[in-house]
Amino acid sequence: MTKDTFIGIDLGTSNSVVSYVKQGQAHVVEDAEGRRVHPSVVSFLPDGYVWVGAAARDRFLVDGTNTVFSIKRLIGRRFSDDAVTQIRERVPFDITEGDDGLPRISTRKGVMSMPELSAYILGYLKRLAETELGTTVERGVITVPASFNNLQRERTKEAGVRAGFKTVRILNEPTAAALAYGFGKGLRQRIAVFDLGGGTLDITVLNIHDNVFEVLSTAGDTALGGDDVDVRLAELMAVACLKTHNYDARRDRAAMAKLRRYAERLKVTLSEEDSAVLDVPQVAIDDKGKPLDLTVRLDRAGLDSRIADLVERCIKVFDDALKLADVASPNLLDQVLLVGGSTRIPLVLERLTEYLGKSPRQDIDPMEAVALGAAVHAASLGLAADDVSTPRSTLLDVTPRALGIGIVGSITEAIIARNTTVPIEQTRVFTTSYDNQTMVRIPICQGESRQLGENISLGMLELDGLPPRPRGAVHVAVTFEINTDGILEVRAIDRHTGKKQSVRIVLGVTDPHTDATAGA
């Protein structure tokens, strides 16, 4: 074992996995009970203890307001996002708005940000790895959906720092899965990774050439996954509850949270069986103190008809990914890897097989592949520079969204196109638009729309302390870089003085007004 082991973490919406490489072999860390997959749940107990993983998940039904899940669906999103509003309606704990416009969760241990909450999960996984390895772990690779934007990546990286280890790379989940599949095998293939988890869908098309993994395109949906299936089935159960007991569970957050837990069980059973019967004890208590029990019956066809539109959305994303990669037809792919628990839904497999004209590859473990690939890349990053005998992985990934700035008229000017290989940098020169202007503010965003307001606002870029000169006389060259983590870095230089210009990105500013003129 090397003196400093780098770990790979798949920080999932529903489940997380941690791995490491030992003697060239990637391993998944197990907890004391032999669990390899850990629920991404944090529970704050009355006695001050904080539980994470399977133990925390057991507290869902007994202490819902202090048992937090779906953190990844909230991280790096604004409180005002539709996705956040949807989650607020679905969860039993309280989500409020922080000063920075980002969501916070109130627990009995206080009000916490998403990176703080994620850090509990990361810290837990780090400790599990340390126990198994018998050393301290100081560095790791964390995976994120390929479709994560700048803010989501930054906040995930912050979670790593809070958990007490250095995040040496933020790696895209499908790319990690491709590494787990192809590293060290001497392959020459064009493949796609189809990753449908609890909360997100990612599809990535790659070329594998020995140990070089070149991403050709990535497409996804950050709000599509198994959770959506659970919500549909919970609604079905709520309707049954209304019919049976004349009790509207949809108005009762705790009852809905409970129904969703059972809905997930029903869904998983229907992956194996053609029909299922599920008893849900005590959905709620009625006015007279009587517990309301429910029995739900559903067959596979009933499930399929309720989720067909979600599966079609997956196929549409696949089309997007192929188009972006310039691959004319799905049958030009050598392999399609299935990743994520929701690829076990029979309709997903059926529809994909039909679309591809062949069966996707199911021999890689859909729950573990991402973490294993993260460990493989972590091990490569941990190699000494002069170690030329150990094979390394080389990744050429892409940025999932265009990066742009706001110009006059609330229009977006693209700076870096979607699907460009990272790292990449582009420089633009800005001039002042009135006399003695000492500060220039430029909105920056991610997305493909011409309309600034339709893209994801990353914040306001502020160039401060400019020399007071006549309008148009100050020229500042601003370099936008998207690094290998997919994270934006900005630096600026005053063209006259050649001096570094102070630059910062202020979050939470939604005013799309720009007061700079973009030059050549």
Ligand SMILES: Nc1ncnc2c1ncn2[C@@H]1O[C@H](COP(=O)(O)OP(=O)(O)OP(=O)(O)O)[C@@H](O)[C@H]1O
């Ligand atoms: N046998 C099964 N049949 C159907 N769905 C399943 C099965 N097993 C797991 N799932 C679903 O898979 C989802 C979890 O998958 P996974 O652990 O890959 O997601 P995640 O990595 O946490 O999420 P994400 O990648 O979106 O962040 C859940 O919605 C779960 O209900």
Ligand SMILES: [Mg+2]
């Ligand atoms: Mg996942």
